Amino acid sequence: MRERDIYKWRWKDEHDREVPYCGYSQLCVVWKGGLYDTYCGVLSERSRLDPNAVEIEFLGNEDDMIKLLAGIENYYRPEDVVDMRHPNNPRAPIYLKRGAERNAGIMLAWALTEIEKNHARIRASQNRIKALHHAVTQIESGRLDDVYV
Numbered sequence: 001m002r003e004r005d006i007y008k009w010r011w012k013d014e015h016d017r018e019v020p021y022c023g024y025s026q027l028c029v030v031w032k033g034g035l036y037d038t039y040c041g042v043l044s045e046r047s048r049l050d051p052n053a054v055e056i057e058f059l060g061n062e063d064d065m066i067k068l069l070a071g072i073e074n075y076y077r078p079e080d081v082v083d084m085r086h087p088n089n090p091r092a093p094i095y096l097k098r099g100a101e102r103n104a105g106i107m108l109a110w111a112l113t114e115i116e117k118n119h120a121r122i123r124a125s126q127n128r129i130k131a132l133h134h135a136v137t138q139i140e141s142g143r144l145d146d147v148y149v
Contacts, residue, residue, distance in 0.1 A: 004063055006082055006095075007029040007056040009037070009049065025086040033081050065095035066126070074110040075102040 007028050025039035027133050028049055035051055036043040059082045073081045080100035084092035138147045 001030050001031055001035075001138055002061065003032075006059045006084070007035070007046060008059055009054045009056045012053055012055055017146055023088065025084075025088065026052075027059075027086065029062070036056050038092065039086060052102055060095060060097055062093075062095065068094045068096050070094060072096075076100050077103050077106060096110070111128050 005007050006028075010027055023039050024069050025036050026063065027038045028035045029038060029043070030036075031043050035049040035054070035056070037047045048149055065082060068081070070085075070091075073083060073096070076096060077100070080097045082095040082097070086092065103148075132149065135149050137149045
């Protein structure tokens with residue numbers, strides 16, 4: 001292990017662990033020789049992991065990867081991307097392994113999914129407009145108790 005290595009981790013034994021106040025991201029980095037979970041944002045003794053209590057999977061080293069802007073990770077194979085984001089830090093860095101190239105199949109699948117999502121938004125907006133037109137008719141006819149806008 002070297003400084004700034006990033007790992008995915010899990011407990012070796014789920015039943016024999018203490019749960020501190022904050023949660024876990026199950027992503028950790030090597031910092032000052034120790035393994036630290038990234039959930040709390042601040043690497044402290046509270047986030048330090050006992051290497052004997054966890055199983056780790058190497059993801060990459062921060063110094064060997066390139067930071068990406070959010071959204072660009074959708075152009076690459078998942079195994080080429082190290083996404084540090086989690087519910088407690090949705091703006092954490094996203095890294096790309098050096099030598100990774102954009103993948104046409106992944107980009108195409110992403111674009112087609114985005115097209116479908118936007119068509120769904122259009123349909124939802126059209127339905128909302130119809131409902132609002134109906135509400136306007138109800139309001140104009142004085143049936144206010146029947147209107148929820």
